[in-house]
Every structure is written in structure tokens, then in C-alpha cells.
Amino acid sequence: MTMLAVNNLVAGHGLLTAVRDVSLRVHTGEVLGVIGANGAGKTTLFRTLAGVHPATSGTILLDGEDVSALSPSRRVASGIAMVPEGRRLFVDMTVRENLQIAGENGRAGPWTLESVLDALPSLLPLLKVLTGGLSGGQRQAVAIGRALMSNPRVLLLDEVSLGLSPVAIEGLYEQLAGLKARGDTAMVVVEQDLDRAMQFSDRVVCMLEGHIALEGLPQVLGKQAITDAYFGLAQGDIAYA
Amino acid sequence: MIAYEIERWTRSGKATLVAAAAVLLVLAMLPALANGLLIDKLTTLFIYILLAVMWNLLAGYAGLVSVGQQAFFGVGGYLALRLVDAGMTPYLALVVGAVGAGIVAIPISSFALRLKGGEFAIAMWVIAEALRIVVMFDPLVQGETGTSLLALNALDPDLRRNLTYWLGLGSLALILSVTYWLLRSRIGAAAQAIRDDEEAAASIGIDVMRIKQIIFVLAAFGCALAGTIWLASAITFLPRTNFGVQWTVFMLFMVLVGGLRTFEGPIIGAVIFFLLQTAFGGLGVWYLTGLGVIAVCFALYLPEGLWGLWRQRIGIDLLSVGVLFRPSGDRPTP
Amino acid sequence: MLDALIQGILLGGYYAILAAGLSLMFGVVRFINLAHGDLAILGAYLVLFAVEVLGLSPWVAVAAVLPVMALLGWVLQATLFARTIKGGFLLPLLTTFGLGAVLQNGMFGLFGSDAKSLGNHIGNLSWASWQLPFGITLGQLPVITFAVAVAVLGSLQLVLSFSKLGRAIRATASDPEAAELSGIDARAVHRAAAAIATALAGLAGAFLAMRALISPYAGPTQLIFAFEAVVIGGIGSLWGTLIGGIVLGVAQSFGATISAQGFQLAGHLVFLGVLAARLYLAHGRNHGGWRAALRLPRRAPSAQIPSTVTEGQP
Numbered sequence: 001m002t003m004l005a006v007n008n009l010v011a012g013h014g015l016l017t018a019v020r021d022v023s024l025r026v027h028t029g030e031v032l033g034v035i036g037a038n039g040a041g042k043t044t045l046f047r048t049l050a051g052v053h054p055a056t057s058g059t060i061l062l063d064g065e066d067v068s069a070l071s072p073s074r075r076v077a078s079g080i081a082m083v084p085e086g087r088r089l090f091v092d093m094t095v096r097e098n099l100q101i102a103g104e105n106g107r108a109g110p111w112t113l114e115s116v117l118d119a120l121p122s123l124l125p126l127l128k129v130l131t132g133g134l135s136g137g138q139r140q141a142v143a144i145g146r147a148l149m150s151n152p153r154v155l156l157l158d159e160v161s162l163g164l165s166p167v168a169i170e171g172l173y174e175q176l177a178g179l180k181a182r183g184d185t186a187m188v189v190v191e192q193d194l195d196r197a198m199q200f201s202d203r204v205v206c207m208l209e210g211h212i213a214l215e216g217l218p219q220v221l222g223k224q225a226i227t228d229a230y231f232g233l234a235q236g237d238i239a240y241a
Numbered sequence: 242m243i244a245y246e247i248e249r250w251t252r253s254g255k256a257t258l259v260a261a262a263a264v265l266l267v268l269a270m271l272p273a274l275a276n277g278l279l280i281d282k283l284t285t286l287f288i289y290i291l292l293a294v295m296w297n298l299l300a301g302y303a304g305l306v307s308v309g310q311q312a313f314f315g316v317g318g319y320l321a322l323r324l325v326d327a328g329m330t331p332y333l334a335l336v337v338g339a340v341g342a343g344i345v346a347i348p349i350s351s352f353a354l355r356l357k358g359g360e361f362a363i364a365m366w367v368i369a370e371a372l373r374i375v376v377m378f379d380p381l382v383q384g385e386t387g388t389s390l391l392a393l394n395a396l397d398p399d400l401r402r403n404l405t406y407w408l409g410l411g412s413l414a415l416i417l418s419v420t421y422w423l424l425r426s427r428i429g430a431a432a433q434a435i436r437d438d439e440e441a442a443a444s445i446g447i448d449v450m451r452i453k454q455i456i457f458v459l460a461a462f463g464c465a466l467a468g469t470i471w472l473a474s475a476i477t478f479l480p481r482t483n484f485g486v487q488w489t490v491f492m493l494f495m496v497l498v499g500g501l502r503t504f505e506g507p508i509i510g511a512v513i514f515f516l517l518q519t520a521f522g523g524l525g526v527w528y529l530t531g532l533g534v535i536a537v538c539f540a541l542y543l544p545e546g547l548w549g550l551w552r553q554r555i556g557i558d559l560l561s562v563g564v565l566f567r568p569s570g571d572r573p574t575p
Numbered sequence: 576m577l578d579a580l581i582q583g584i585l586l587g588g589y590y591a592i593l594a595a596g597l598s599l600m601f602g603v604v605r606f607i608n609l610a611h612g613d614l615a616i617l618g619a620y621l622v623l624f625a626v627e628v629l630g631l632s633p634w635v636a637v638a639a640v641l642p643v644m645a646l647l648g649w650v651l652q653a654t655l656f657a658r659t660i661k662g663g664f665l666l667p668l669l670t671t672f673g674l675g676a677v678l679q680n681g682m683f684g685l686f687g688s689d690a691k692s693l694g695n696h697i698g699n700l701s702w703a704s705w706q707l708p709f710g711i712t713l714g715q716l717p718v719i720t721f722a723v724a725v726a727v728l729g730s731l732q733l734v735l736s737f738s739k740l741g742r743a744i745r746a747t748a749s750d751p752e753a754a755e756l757s758g759i760d761a762r763a764v765h766r767a768a769a770a771i772a773t774a775l776a777g778l779a780g781a782f783l784a785m786r787a788l789i790s791p792y793a794g795p796t797q798l799i800f801a802f803e804a805v806v807i808g809g810i811g812s813l814w815g816t817l818i819g820g821i822v823l824g825v826a827q828s829f830g831a832t833i834s835a836q837g838f839q840l841a842g843h844l845v846f847l848g849v850l851a852a853r854l855y856l857a858h859g860r861n862h863g864g865w866r867a868a869l870r871l872p873r874r875a876p877s878a879q880i881p882s883t884v885t886e887g888q889p
Contacts, residue, residue: 050756052755071760073757074760076755076757077758088750088753088756089753101746101754104742105757107758
């Protein structure tokens with residue numbers, strides 16, 4: 001079932017167009033990996049999907065309903081949650097409060113403080129700690145937990161492992177794998193580590209200069225094609241189609 | 242590779258300067274022709290333009306949003322009173338008093354300019370209030386009662402009116418020229434760089450504190466000149482009026498209605514404010530209420546001000562303070 | 576001397592009520608409301624109107640005016656403040672100065688220029704006092720004002736700490752965009768904050784009118800005092816406004832023993848002294864959150880990483 005459908009989305013910063021005519025489909029239970037170099041438009045795409053960046057044109061459908069005109073908070077209420085780049089936690093509040101806020105303002109559903117802590121057990125001993133004092137991996141876990149608390153139907157994870165230690169990344173992906181195994185959420189993930197992205201995603205899209213240069217199943221496309229699309233080599237006919 | 246020529250004097254810019262010189266000449270000869278009322282009104286207009294241009298220099302070009310420029314308006318007038326009391330010729334005292342206020346601004350600047358954003362704005366207001374109270378301790382001012390520049394009453398009323406007018410016109414010409422020159426100089430460019438990003442400006446070697454200080458002191462001097470001219474035309478000095486926050490409110494109004502960060506905007510704003518006051522000032526509090534409504538409407542619907550609107554629609558600067566890059570081949574015949 | 580100290584401390588209670596709303600607007604909405612003092616005076620006139628024209632008893636009138644003020648704050652935020660705040664630092668100043676002019680002159684036009692007071696309507700409360708040992712006199716009204724200030728700040732603290740609205744307010748103050756991404760309607764939170772702030776201004780105005788004469792143009796002076804209390808106490812700290820208010824009140828109280836003008840001057844000098852001392856110590860530069868609202872009016876402070884998008888920029 002298509003949960004998120006993006007049609008011909010365009011977004012920019014002033015005169016600069018950062019997202020050009022992007023169309024996407026993500027199904028419930030599916031993980032879509034978004035791959036691309038810095039400046040390819042991934043973060044702008046995510047921010048536009050979440051509603052914190054204005055779309056110039058195009059539509060965003062959630063389970064068939066047009067959410068393009070909704071404010072970010074209304075989109076959260078209808079089921080789009082984003083873990084933003086840089087986590088953006090409320091640093092002078094505790095882990096529990098960070099989770100609680102999304103829980104009481106988000107959408108109703110199966111995720112509660114208990115079930116989120118079950119899924120992210122690393123947070124359990126940290127509940128009373130101010131998030132400003134946490135390590136990078138802990139912060140990312142809180143950010144994911146916060147997004148889950150709003151019971152998303154689509155979970156957008158921007159730069160999942162940026163700035164984390166290898167050990168933290170390993171732990172994080174174990175938890176994300178558990179989430180994926182539940183099969184009830186559509187996930188869109190930006191991951192700089194190509195191997196990691198290909199392994200974790202069901203499907204990948206490569207972004208280049210704001211548009212989608214390549215799309216397909218990672219094992220079918222192969223690493224070489226994805227790398228080429230990443231750098232904008234070869235595949236020229238697709239990239240500039 | 243396209244070659245660019247740097248153009249600092251657009252044709253409209255040159256034409257405007259010639260026109261400005263002509264207007265100045267006509268205005269200077271006006272007392273010989275016009276009646277006293279008009280001369281008085283124009284003197285008031287000059288004061289408004291002075292204030293608006295100074296506030297725009299401070300807030301628009303240097304990013305220093307002060308709610309306390311009435312401090313210098315008041316101090317200038319007070320120093321002039323003191324100097325006249327000490328025996329100085331009144332009209333000299335008016336100028337020297339303004340210079341004095343500029344000097345007073347130096348120590349204030351070394352404190353206030355270290356504050357940021359809202360703290361600077363509010364601290365300036367508090368400084369103005371503190372200066373008002375200190376001035377009220379002076380027996381010459383007689384606390385709330387205030388005093389008058391009686392020495393001016395000794396002059397023939399027509400002569401006094403014309404002298405004050407010429408002082409206003411001369412001050413305006415001086416301040417406008419200095420501001421225009423300053424904005425086109427390295428100092429003006431540096432000030433705008435600081436306004437846009439202070440850290441970046443400092444990192445390319447701009448002496449942030451010194452640039453801000455130059456602008457701050459010049460703006461203080463300009464506001465003080467306006468204050469002494471006001472004193473000369475009103476004769477009375479009432480601490481609550483001369484140090485009143487309404488002067489800054491007027492400056493804010495004129496600059497934002499006319500157009501912030503343009504050279505022409507504040508002048509337009511001052512003219513509009515002056516016309517509004519001339520037309521509706523008789524309505525008293527309801528006029529002031531209406532002024533508040535206009536201010537709110539501009540903030541809501543025309544935040545760029547009138548000149549900003551004009552520039553968007555027409556795209557012409559009468560007096561460019563920027564640098565125009567023009568591809569060499571593309572130049573129209575001069 | 577002791578008397579001046581006690582008077583000053585109690586006066587601090589009034590300033591805390593007045594300043595708490597201003598501080599809330601700074602901290603949560605990042606909005607500098609220059610009409611806050613005028614709104615306080617409006618509150619006072621509304622209470623006077625309810626007492627003199629509608630014949631309500633003073634405390635009932637205060638209770639009736641507070642929701643009206645809250646509604647006014649909500650409407651102002653929804654129609655005026657939210658729209659101008661996008662225009663940077665200057666437009667809010669113009670808007671609220673304009674609003675102040677409308678309020679001041681409108682009140683003058685409607686209620687006249689006569690200085691008025693609620694003092695005549697609260698019986699002997701305006702002058703009654705308690706005698707303590709060592710010849711100390713405690714005015715009942717100042718004590719009540721102070722007690723109300725503590726109660727107001729205390730309840731505000733409870734709301735902020737333990738309620739859904741309070742968490743939403745704190746989250747929005749800390750990072751409005753992240754708050755939106757957590758499902759919080761930041762605009763609604765801003766309106767709620769403006770409603771609380773304006774109601775607090777009205778409450779402060781009512782207390783001012785009980786102990787002193789008010790006039791339509793009294794607002795700006797009260798605004799300066801509120802600013803001073805906020806800055807002295809540290810922006811964004813709820814109890815800081817009480818401390819700031821007390822420091823200001825004590826300074827003014829001692830200043831008043833020297834001369835009538837000394838009342839204001841001492842307050843101003845203490846304020847400037849605190850700013851100067853803070854510059855010297857460079858203290859508070861690392862205090863994020865609410866403090867940053869005043870220091871960096873253009874940019875929202877973000878937790879770890881600047882909120883600006885670097886992606887897509889050349």
C-alpha cells in the first residue's frame with residue numbers, strides 16, 4: 001500500500017532550486033534509502049516533506065490525502081514525523097519530557113512511552129537526564145524515540161548516522177532494524193554510508209543536483225551504478241533527462 | 242569572461258545631485274520671499290529630516306537599533322543652554338552644544354556598543370532617561386519646570402526665525418553630505434558588513450568597534466543638532482519633552498514609512514510625517530492615535546516602506562550609495 | 576534605612592508581575608513588546624471602569640478584567656505580532672510603538688487626562704499597615720502585592736514544569752521548528768503565551784492603580800521598569816524577574832530617600848551597572864535558551880547545529 005506519494009515536488013532557497021521535480025512512492029513497511037552528495041537536495045527534500053520548508057510546486061499525499069498545505073504540526077498529527085538533521089532536541093528538558101511532548105501533541109496509536117522504551121532500551125536509564133548532556137548516539141536515539149512517540153505512518157530519518165561513533169551507529173541500526181521488522185511504518189532514510197544504505201534499504205533513490213538520477217532495488221542496481229550516480233558520472237542520459 | 246566596469250555615479254544620481262544643489266540654493270533664498278509661518282514650518286521639516294536620516298544611518302546601515310536617540314536631542318539643547326548661560330553667543334552655542342553632545346556620545350558608545358540587539362536598544366533608552374534626570378538636577382533647568390533660551394528673545398523675531406531656518410538648512414545640508422559621503426566610503430561599506438554579519442566582518446579585518454563608534458557619534462551629533470535647532474525655534478526647554486521617547490518613536494515612524502536602508506526613504510518619510518502633522522495635528526490625541534494606526538498598517542502591509550515599494554516597481558535609485566557593476570560591452574552611450 | 580529596604584523588596588513584587596509577562600514574550604515568542612506598559616495601564620483603566628461605571632467590587636473587577644486582557648493578548652498575537660515578527664527586529668518595534676501610541680492616546684480620548692486611582696475604592700487597604708517589632712511598618716497592600724507576585728510566579732512555574740501547555744511553551748521557546756516537528760502548533764503556543772503575558776500586564780496595572788495615580792501616558796515609564804527588572808534578573812528566568820524586581824525596587828526605594836528624582840535615577844543606574852558588570856564578567860554568554868532571544872534577535876538558537884540548511888547552497 002502506498003503510504004507516501006510525492007509528485008513533481010519543487011523547492012528552493014531564493015533563486016536556487018534545491019529540489020527539482022522529485023516524485024517518490026513509499027509503501028508501509030518499506031525502507032526507502034535516499035543517497036546523494038552534500039548539496040544534492042536531500043535535506044531540503046526532507047524539510048519540504050515535513051512542512052518546515054515551503055514547496056514551490058508539487059503535491060505530497062499521505063495515504064491518498066493531500067497534506068501539501070498543512071503546517072508541520074498538522075502533518076505530524078496526520079502521520080509524518082521527521083528526525084531532523086542535527087537531532088534538534090529540546091536541550092534544557094529531560095529525555096522523558098522530550099518524548100512526552102511528541103506523545104501528547106502527536107497522533108494517537110500504538111507507540112507509548114513504554115513501547116518506545118521497549119524499542120529503544122538504551123533510553124531507559126536516561127529518562128531524567130537533560131538531553132543537552134547526552135552523547136551523540138544517545139541524542140539520536142532520543143530523536144528517533146521522539147519521532148516514534150507521535151505514531152508516524154511515515155518516518156523521515158535525515159542523516160541518521162552523521163557524527164556518531166562506529167559503535168553508536170551499530171547500536172542505532174540494530175534498533176532501526178527492529179523497527180523495520182515491525183513492518184507498520186514507511187521509512188525514508190538519508191545515509192551517507194553507501195554500504196549501510198544499500199544493506200538497510202529495500203529500495204534506493206540517488207539524488208543529484210536536486211533531482212532523482214537513479215532509482216531501484218539496491219541489489220539490482222549494484223554499487224557501481226549508485227556510486228556513479230552519486231558523483232554524477234556516467235548515467236548522463238538519466239541524470240539530465 | 243565578461244569585463245565589468247564599476248559605476249558609482251549613475252545618470253540619475255548626477256542629475257539628482259545637481260537638482261539637490263539647486264533646491265538648496267532656492268531654499269537658502271526663501272526667507273527673502275516667503276512668509277514667517279512657512280519658514281517656521283520648513284525649519285520643523287528640516288529637524289524631522291535630520292532625525293530620520295540619522296536614525297536610518299544608525300539602524301539601517303549599521304544595524305544599531307536605538308530607542309534612546311532622544312538622549313542626544315536633549316543633551317544638545319541642554320549644553321547650548323549652559324553655554325549661553327556662560328556667555329556664549331546663542332547661535333554659536335547651538336552648534337557647539339551639538340558638538341558637545343557628540344563628545345558625550347563617545348564614552349556612552351564605548352559602553353553601549355558592547356551590548357547586543359535588544360539590550361542595546363533598551364539600554365539606550367535607560368541612558369536617555371538617566372541623562373534627563375541628571376539634567377533636571379541642574380538648578381538652571383529647575384527640574385520639571387524647565388527653562389527658556391531667553392537670550393534669543395533679545396533678537397528681532399524675524400531675524401531669529403531666519404537665522405534658525407538657515408541654521409537648520411545648513412545643518413541638514415552638512416549632515417546629508419557627510420552621511421552620503423560616509424555611506425559611499427569604506428566606512429559605510431564596513432558598517433553594512435558589520436550589520437549583516439559582525440563576526441564575518443571582524444574576520445576580514447574590519448575594526449568593528451571603531452566603525453560602530455564613528456557612526457554612533459555622527460548620529461548623536463546629528464540628533465543633537467536637531468535638538469538645538471528645535472530649542473532655537475521653541476525657545477523653551479522642558480526636560481520631559483526634549484528628552485522624550487517620542488522623538489525616537491517619530492524617527493522610527495519616518496524611517497520605516499519612508500523605507501529603511503535607502504538614502505531617500507527617510508527623507509520621504511520625514512516629509513510624509515510633516516505633512517500628516519500639518520494636516521491633522523490639530524486633532525490632538527486622535528491624530529496621534531491615527532499615527533499609531535498608520536505605523537501598525539505599514540508594519541503589516543508595507544514593511545519595506547514607500548521608497549522600497551517605489552524601488553520594486555520602478556527600480557531607480559536617485560542617489561545610489563552602492564556600487565554598480567555593469568558589463569563593459571553593455572554600456573549605453575553616455 | 577530598614578524601612579526603605581522593606582519597601583523596596585515589596586515593590587519588587589509589583590515589578591515581578593509586570594516583568595514576568597514581558598519576559599515570557601521575550602523568551603517564548605522572541606518578541607519585544609514595547610506596548611507592555613501601555614497594556615498594563617489599559618488593564619488598570621478597565622478595572623477602574625468596571626468599578627466606577629459597572630459598580631463591581633475592586634477584586635471582582637480585577638478577576639473580570641484578567642480574562643479580557645488575556646483575550647486581547649491572544650488577538651494581538653494572532654493579528655499583529657505574529658505577522659510582524661517575520662520582518663526581523665525592527666518591525667515589531669514599530670508595531671508595538673504604534674500600538675502603544677494608539678493605546679495611550681485612545682485612553683486619553685476615552686478616559687480623559689485626569690490621573691486616577693483605585694485607592695479610593697479599596698477601603699482602608701491603601702493605607703492600612705501592620706506594626707512589627709523594632710518600629711517596622713508593613714503596608715498591607717504592598718504585602719498583598721508581593722504575596723500575589725509569589726503566587727503568580729509559583730503557579731506559572733508549576734504550569735511550565737508539569738502541564739502539557741507548559742512543556743509545549745518550553746519546547747517552543749527552545750526550538751520553535753523542532754517543536755513544530757514534534758506536533759506542537761507553535762502559533763497556538765505563541766498566542767497562549769501572549770494571552771498569559773497580557774493578563775499579567777493587566778494584573779500589574781491593577782496593583783499599580785491601587786497604590787498610585789495612573790494616567791494614560793504612564794505606560795512607557797512602567798515599561799522601562801519592567802525591562803530593567805527582566806534584564807537585571809536574567810532573561811528567561813521566571814524567579815529572576817522577582818529578584819530583578821526586588822533589586823530594582825530596593826534601588827529605587829533608597830534613591831527616593833535622597834530625592835524625589837533619585838527614585839528613578841537609582842533604578843536606572845543599578846540597571847546600567849548590572850549590564851556593565853555583566854560585560855566585564857562576560858557572564859551569561861553561554862546561557863542559551865531565553866537569554867539568546869534578546870542577544871540574537873534574528874536567529875533562533877538551536878541545540879547543537881545551526882538551523883540553517885547548508886544543503887543545496889553552492
